[in-house]
Amino acid sequence: MDLLIVGSGLFGLTVAERAAAAGRRVTVIDRRDHIGGNAYSEAEPETGIEVHRYGAHLFHTSNATVWEYVNRFTEFTSYVHRVYTNHAGVVYPLPINLGTINQFFAAAYSPEQARRLIASQASEYDPKTAASLEERAIGLIGRPLYEAFIRDYTAKQWQTHPRELPAEVISRLPVRYTYDNRYFNDTWEGLPVDGYTAWMERMVDHPLIDVRLSTDFFDETQPWNKRAAIGQLPVVYTGAVDRYFDYEGGELSWRTLDFEQDVLSVGDHQGTSVMNYADASVPYTRVHEFKHFHPERADRYPTDRTVIAREYSRFASREDEPYYPVNTPDDRAKLLSYREMQRVEKDVHFGGRLGTYQYLDMHMAIASALNMWNNVLA
Ligand code: FDA
Numbered sequence: 614m615d616l617l618i619v620g621s622g623l624f625g626l627t628v629a630e631r632a633a634a635a636g637r638r639v640t641v642i643d644r645r646d647h648i649g650g651n652a653y654s655e656a657e658p659e660t661g662i663e664v665h666r667y668g669a670h671l672f673h674t675s676n677a678t679v680w681e682y683v684n685r686f687t688e689f690t691s692y693v694h695r696v697y698t699n700h701a702g703v704v705y706p707l708p709i710n711l712g713t714i715n716q717f718f719a720a721a722y723s724p725e726q727a728r729r730l731i732a733s734q735a736s737e738y739d740p741k742t743a744a745s746l747e748e749r750a751i752g753l754i755g756r757p758l759y760e761a762f763i764r765d766y767t768a769k770q771w772q773t774h775p776r777e778l779p780a781e782v783i784s785r786l787p788v789r790y791t792y793d794n795r796y797f798n799d800t801w802e803g804l805p806v807d808g809y810t811a812w813m814e815r816m817v818d819h820p821l822i823d824v825r826l827s828t829d830f831f832d833e834t835q836p837w838n839k840r841a842a843i844g845q846l847p848v849v850y851t852g853a854v855d856r857y858f859d860y861e862g863g864e865l866s867w868r869t870l871d872f873e874q875d876v877l878s879v880g881d882h883q884g885t886s887v888m889n890y891a892d893a894s895v896p897y898t899r900v901h902e903f904k905h906f907h908p909e910r911a912d913r914y915p916t917d918r919t920v921i922a923r924e925y926s927r928f929a930s931r932e933d934e935p936y937y938p939v940n941t942p943d944d945r946a947k948l949l950s951y952r953e954m955q956r957v958e959k960d961v962h963f964g965g966r967l968g969t970y971q972y973l974d975m976h977m978a979i980a981s982a983l984n985m986w987n988n989v990l991a
Pocket residue numbers: 619620621622623624625642643644645648649650651652667668669670671672673828829830831851852853870935936937964965966967973974975976978
């Protein structure tokens with residue numbers, strides 16, 4: 614074996630695929646019982662509807678190298694992501710745009726009129742000197758829109774009122790002065806035609822790649838464990854960086870999500886793939902309805918049933934799935950100490966979301982893995 618890869622998320626799979634294509638013999642281990650990391654999806658058994666087990670995954674990129682690379686393994690549908698939000702029993706389009714503003718203020722403002730209105734409402738605080746997330750948000754979009762669309766939603770995400778959250782949590786709040794409610798601005802967007810798992814299985818379908826599932830790097834009863842591997846061969850590690858060092862520099866903080874999945878006996882529950890719930894009176898942040906990610910599968914999906922997942926957000930404990938880095942000043946100091954520790958680890962390459970303590974979209978994880986392969990490992 615020439616290379617051990619810990620973690621079969623898109624970072625690990627990209628390195629594995631490149632290494633095998635270059636003639637290296639690779640073993641990929643993952644402690645889960647499936648490949649794909651958080652991008653994994655599966656057919657819900659009762660309905661056959663593809664469900665994203667770790668939260669909705671929408672592929673989008675403006676990186677031509679990444680787009681060319683991913684198209685070697687899958688074609689993409691023409692799905693375009695749009696999100697709506699329910700506030701006080703009324704549904705509005707997101708991100709906040711001219712449609713949201715005109716609906717909220719029951720008006721027909723032109724772009725310039727809306728711009729002037731929001732600027733006058735935002736003059737309450739200067740976002741540059743804001744003392745909290747609340748002040749910064751009001752300084753960016755004004756109090757009425759903040760209170761309707763940001764305040765309670767953010768409080769649910771962080772289990773903390775925005776007036777108690779540091780201003781740095783947000784740098785900007787996009788407001789579009791057009792009716793464009795396309796969620797992503799990237800050149801390419803779509804979903805893998807036969808699902809995420811089929812895409813990722815094709816990446817490792819190579820005689821030089823050996824995949825071992827339900828195999829934890831820290832389990833010393835299995836042959837590819839940390840003690841046995843380090844110093845013996847190059848290792849690409851995409852698990853949590855603090856766990857690698859046995860939390861010696863302290864625990865990094867993460868937010869996690871809980872999903873409550875249901876099969877409903879209706880053909881269509883909400884008419885769209887993602888509906889946010891902006892108000893404190895609803896405990897979940899959003900509801901996903903998976904069949905809407907694939908309108909082109911209408912002839913294959915049931916017309917009398919649908920699968921939804923309500924999403925709840927909270928701080929993660931060590932046993933939970935780490936999803937989003939919290940990234941407090943304390944976390945950043947710990948991360949620096951882990952980066953120091955990494956320097957002395959012989960031939961261990963830390964990558965991916967967990968290995969670098971960074972939120973990475975899929976295209977970013979793939980780009981970063983291609984860089985690691987081209988510039989370090991190859
Ligand atoms: P990833 O977390 O996928 O994989 C790491 C793997 O390492 C896991 O399979 C884990 O089991 C394994 N591992 C960890 N410790 C181990 C150990 N000790 N031994 C063995 N294996 C171990 N992106 C995007 O482009 N569009 C989107 O819409 C979304 N949506 C989204 C929603 C949510 C809720 C999250 C959390 C993330 C997204 N993403 C996203 C981001 C996307 O999931 C991310 O880019 C990829 O997961 C990154 O791949 P990685 O390989 O870095 O990590």
